[in-house]
Amino acid sequence: MATAKAxxxxxxxxxxxxxxxxxxxxxxxxxxxxxLLVLAHKNIPHEVVNVNLKNKPDWFLQRNPFGKVPVLEQDDKIVYESLICSDYLDQTYPGNKLTPDDPYRLAQDKILVEHFDKLTVDFYKARQSQPSEIPAAIEKVRQQLARFDAEIKRRGDYLGGDKVQMIDFMIWPWFERFLLVEKMFSQMIVSHESLPNLHEWTKRMLDCPAVKKCMLPMEQHAEFLKSSKMGAPNYDVGLEE
Ligand SMILES: N[C@@H](CCC(=O)N[C@@H](CS)C(=O)NCC(=O)O)C(=O)O
Incomplete structure (x- = not known):
């Protein structure tokens, strides 16, 4: 697609x-x-069509009745919901497989993602909190992250073990956003003192080529967040006129 504009x-x-x-x-x-992390990691050729989620085209709603991104489309096939899309990509492009063969391990990974999805709700609340409430709101997120810190300690360098796997990619996007909140509020969510294993994992993830490829500059995240809080999200932050 020639344009990244929504x-x-x-x-x-x-x-x-x-x-x-x-x-x-x-x-x-x-x-x-x-x-996008799965696509980048597996080097899957694709194009991206960004959508204005405040003013959605009908053709987008026809593809996903939930009206949410991500959606995959190829010829007559349409897949939506991020976890389903990511698994679908992993199965359709089997080289460099990102999910464990062991069904029990796979189930454990999926349970971890469920825990993570609950924690993101508290993260969004923390991000909207009044200044006086921020420390307590961040502590609530941190407490839930302890489960992930312990899992990394048990599993190895990554939640996937000795290499980055699907489970790592499924939770990473919020860690990118933690970095912004830490900067905004001058308060660490994942520090060496509070969550040492997760702290090291964050550094390893920041070195991962797929993570680097899909990461947006903090200033763009900050500007997007500001515009969203004002009720007019600017989906094209940082793009040329
Ligand atoms: N459960 C969905 C959530 C996706 C989601 O909420 N995407 C947001 C953007 S970050 C969206 O498309 N929102 C548009 C809307 O809710 O109208 C998934 O995992 O794919």
Missing amino acids: FSAETNFPALEAGKLRVYSMRFCPYAQRS
Whole structure:
């Protein structure tokens, strides 16, 4: 796709090339980032169509009745929901497999993602808190992260063990956003003192090529957050006019 700018309701459907894999995304969406990380890590050729989620095109709603990104489309196939998209990509492009063969380990990983999804709710609350409430709100997030700190200690360098795996990618996007909140509030969420294993894991993840490829500059995250809080999210932050 020639443009990274978000497509809004006024736009026509951008023609889909036969055989080409397309991802409908939004540049600041952590869920879409999950699937973009899988695509980057596995080097899967694809194009990205960013969507204006405040003013959605009908053609987007026709593809995902939930109206959410990410969505995958290839020829007559459509897949949505980030975890389903990510697993689908892993199974469809089997080289460099990201999920464990052992069903019990796979189940444990999926349970961890469920725990993480609960914690993100408290993270969003912390991000919206009044200054006096921020320390307690961040502590609530930190307490829930202790489970992940302990798991890394038990499993190895990554939650996937000795290498980065699906479970690492499924939770990473929020850690990128933790970095911004830490900067905004001058308060660490994942510090060496409070969560030492997770702290080391964060450093390793920041070195991972897929993470680097999918990461947006902190200033863009900050500007997007500011615009969202004002009720007018600027999906095109940082893009050329
Ligand atoms: N459960 C969904 C959540 C995706 C999601 O909430 N995406 C947001 C952007 S970060 C979205 O598309 N929001 C549009 C809306 O809710 O109308 C998934 O895992 O894919």
